[in-house]
Amino acid sequence: MAEPLPPGVxxxxxxxxxxxxxxxxxxxxVFSGEKVASYYDPYTIPNEAERxxxxxxxxxxxxxxxxxxxxVANELRVPLWTVSRGKNFAYGGxxxxxxxxxxxxxxxxxxxxxxxxxxxxxxxxxxxSYFDLYRHIQERxxxxxxxxxxxxxxxxxxxxxxxGVGYTxxxxxxxxxxxxEVVLADGEVVRTxxxxxxxxxTWQLFKYGFGPYVDGIFSQSNFGxxxxxxxxxxxxxxxxxPYLITxxxxxxxxxxxxxxxPLRLNNVLQNAATIRSLVLDAALFTTKSQYYSGEGPIxxxxxxxxxxxxxxxxxxxxxxxxxxxxxxxxxxTATRDAFASIPGVKFYFPEDRKxxxxxxxxxADTMKGIPKLTEFGFLNWNGGGGHVGFSPVSPITGQDxxxxxxxxxxxxxxxxxxxxxxxxxxFRELHHVTVIVYDPTSPKERAKLNELFSLMVREAAxxxxxxxxxxxxxxxTIAGTYSWNNNAxxxxxxxxxxxxxxxxxxxxxxxxxxxxxxxxxxxx
Amino acid sequence: xxxxxxxxxxxxxxxxDERFEExxxxxxxxxxxxxxxxxxxxxxxxxxxxPDRTTRERPLKxxxxxxxxxxxxLRILVAEHADLDAQVSRxxxxxxxxxxxxxxxxxxxxxxxx
Numbered sequence: 362m363a364e365p366l367p368p369g370v371x372x373x374x375x376x377x378x379x380x381x382x383x384x385x386x387x388x389x390x391v392f393s394g395e396k397v398a399s400y401y402d403p404y405t406i407p408n409e410a411e412r413x414x415x416x417x418x419x420x421x422x423x424x425x426x427x428x429x430x431x432x433v434a435n436e437l438r439v440p441l442w443t444v445s446r447g448k449n450f451a452y453g454g455x456x457x458x459x460x461x462x463x464x465x466x467x468x469x470x471x472x473x474x475x476x477x478x479x480x481x482x483x484x485x486x487x488x489x490s491y492f493d494l495y496r497h498i499q500e501r502x503x504x505x506x507x508x509x510x511x512x513x514x515x516x517x518x519x520x521x522x523x524x525g526v527g528y529t530x531x532x533x534x535x536x537x538x539x540x541x542e543v544v545l546a547d548g549e550v551v552r553t554x555x556x557x558x559x560x561x562x563t564w565q566l567f568k569y570g571f572g573p574y575v576d577g578i579f580s581q582s583n584f585g586x587x588x589x590x591x592x593x594x595x596x597x598x599x600x601x602x603p604y605l606i607t608x609x610x611x612x613x614x615x616x617x618x619x620x621x622x623p624l625r626l627n628n629v630l631q632n633a634a635t636i637r638s639l640v641l642d643a644a645l646f647t648t649k650s651q652y653y654s655g656e657g658p659i660x661x662x663x664x665x666x667x668x669x670x671x672x673x674x675x676x677x678x679x680x681x682x683x684x685x686x687x688x689x690x691x692x693x694t695a696t697r698d699a700f701a702s703i704p705g706v707k708f709y710f711p712e713d714r715k716x717x718x719x720x721x722x723x724x725a726d727t728m729k730g731i732p733k734l735t736e737f738g739f740l741n742w743n744g745g746g747g748h749v750g751f752s753p754v755s756p757i758t759g760q761d762x763x764x765x766x767x768x769x770x771x772x773x774x775x776x777x778x779x780x781x782x783x784x785x786x787x788f789r790e791l792h793h794v795t796v797i798v799y800d801p802t803s804p805k806e807r808a809k810l811n812e813l814f815s816l817m818v819r820e821a822a823x824x825x826x827x828x829x830x831x832x833x834x835x836x837x838t839i840a841g842t843y844s845w846n847n848n849a850x851x852x853x854x855x856x857x858x859x860x861x862x863x864x865x866x867x868x869x870x871x872x873x874x875x876x877x878x879x880x881x882x883x884x885x
Numbered sequence: 886x887x888x889x890x891x892x893x894x895x896x897x898x899x900x901x902d903e904r905f906e907e908x909x910x911x912x913x914x915x916x917x918x919x920x921x922x923x924x925x926x927x928x929x930x931x932x933x934x935x936p937d938r939t940t941r942e943r944p945l946k947x948x949x950x951x952x953x954x955x956x957x958x959l960r961i962l963v964a965e966h967a968d969l970d971a972q973v974s975r976x977x978x979x980x981x982x983x984x985x986x987x988x989x990x991x992x993x994x995x996x997x998x999x
Binding site (some may be wrong): 399403448468492513514645646647648650651718733734735737738739740741743744745746 | 904925926927928929932933952953954957958961962964965975977978979
């Protein structure tokens with residue numbers, strides 16, 4: 362199939378744009394024809410082959426080249442779809458919302474400009490992966506820890522911009538960003554916060570500068586292209602003690618979360634701990650067919666067998682203690698005592714775990730910021746390998762947790778999938794992330810997944826639960842649920858979009874935000 | 886698939902997922918010239934221990950009988966630094982049989998730490 366063209370751009374104009382991009386970045390860094398395939402979503406959801414297909418890709422090496430590219434794109438009205446590294450595979454990878462877009466691939470912009478041990482931050486470009494930054498820190502023996510999401514190959518900048526989470530006390534990644542450099546649609550370069558002041562030396566130390574705090578409008582948005590970002594790094598603690606607490610019954614989640622809330626609000630729980638479901642943890646190291654050859658989700662008897670074999674529960678709380686033993690001993694006592702009232706609860710430290718591989722041994726790395734790819738093991742559960750994340754947010758209450766669990770797991774199982782979910786404990790909220798693993802080669806299964814996902818979004822919204830992040834295929838759908846006061850927020854987004862990017866060249870459709878000339882034609 | 890399994894040549898790395906009988910059986914049938922590497926689905930321990938560098942430096946011939954996640958992660962990692970010719974067949978619900986021939990990309994991505 363020929364690569365699609367975006368609305369309003371003919372083949373000649375696109376060819377002109379690509380030729381001018383080649384003059385900016387060099388011919389080796391403009392990708393068209395069969396080389397565009399690496400920018401496709403490997404786990405595409407829609408059955409229509411033309412959806413979410415890029416026309417080409419261009420990979421600049423510097424902020425200056427990004428500026429030149431957007432000037433050309435503006436002149437020729439060619440839409441760009443910006444990705445930092447394009448590794449966000451549960452949410453579409455490098456693929457654009459709007460078919461025919463040219464992917465602006467920032468992965469070559471991979472300079473680590475500064476790592477400051479004294480103040481605990483890094484200043485980096487968007488092509489820097491967690492693996493890159495971790496290696497840089499290790500090679501220099503710096504006493505700093507990253508906070509990593511589950512896949513270590515993603516962009517530190519991109520993950521923060523997409524509101525990704527990790528599992529140390531620095532788990533709110535966008536919360537840990539400090540100071541940006543942004544290329545606007547007209548090619549202007551802006552530095553935010555203290556970076557706006559010539560000669561200032563607190564760009565990565567104080568977020569707010571003077572005047573409106575604008576960094577947030579460049580996250581999950583299409584208002585500019587972030588080319589540098591400061592990220593705070595955790596100072597290596599003097600002690601570290603990961604632990605696992607298992608709970609034997611599905612309904613235990615209600616009591617567990619009620620216990621979690623005061624512990625988290627009082628900072629007894631120091632990190633962004635996770636409460637993970639049985640199948641999610643089991644799937645990292647085993648496959649479904651090793652336990653069950655039937656169709657549909659596993660029955661309770663199989664769940665019990667997995668729990669016994671792997672020494673895990675229906676829910677598994679992975680947390681960690683950070684600091685000197687005098688502090689962590691006290692925190693552990695408070696944590697253990699709080700959960701001890703739940704019948705069947707079990708407590709483990711790494712030295713208690715004898716199986717290999719093991720969930721706590723694995724998560725112990727992640728909770729100290731070691732980037733890995735281990736979590737992709739869940740792709741193997743059904744053998745299919747496609748996956749998409751459904752991620753509603755709720756308060757940290759037992760009532761909400763059990764309600765969400767029942768809603769989501771009920772629907773997921775009704776459609777023949779196993780429930781693979783986790784609840785990540787934020788400062789005041791739970792991110793309930795459910796991974797649905799499906800066979801991406803089966804049109805029938807993709808259609809089933811699409812129906813299920815759309816249904817869950819509607820049902821969650823009806824109960825007041827909104828997704829914090831989503832696959833490119835559902836950005837309009839999710840944005841539509843944030844509709845309070847006649848879609849006032851989206852109207853404001855559109856006003857900003859029209860002001861900053863009047864020709865609508867930056868990532869059309871990102872987070873449901875469309876430029877003026879595409880708003881009507883993209884309504885579904 | 887049969888042709889894929891019986892290709893006779895030297896390989897830089899040959900992977901098999903030691904958790905599965907079929908993978909063990911197939912790996913045992915491969916030529917002794919193939920350095921066999923036992924894996925358990927997770928590529929992390931292997932990747933940073935050499936292939937991350939060698940993929941950038943020279944062409945590699947890789948083969949494997951592994952799970953989806955290992956093959957998927959390897960393919961994505963390799964494609965960052967090399968052009969890739971891959972063939973993949975599904976053996977059963979758990980296992981893929983695959984080959985990958987890599988060629989380092991002509992222009993090395995700049996990496997400047999400062």
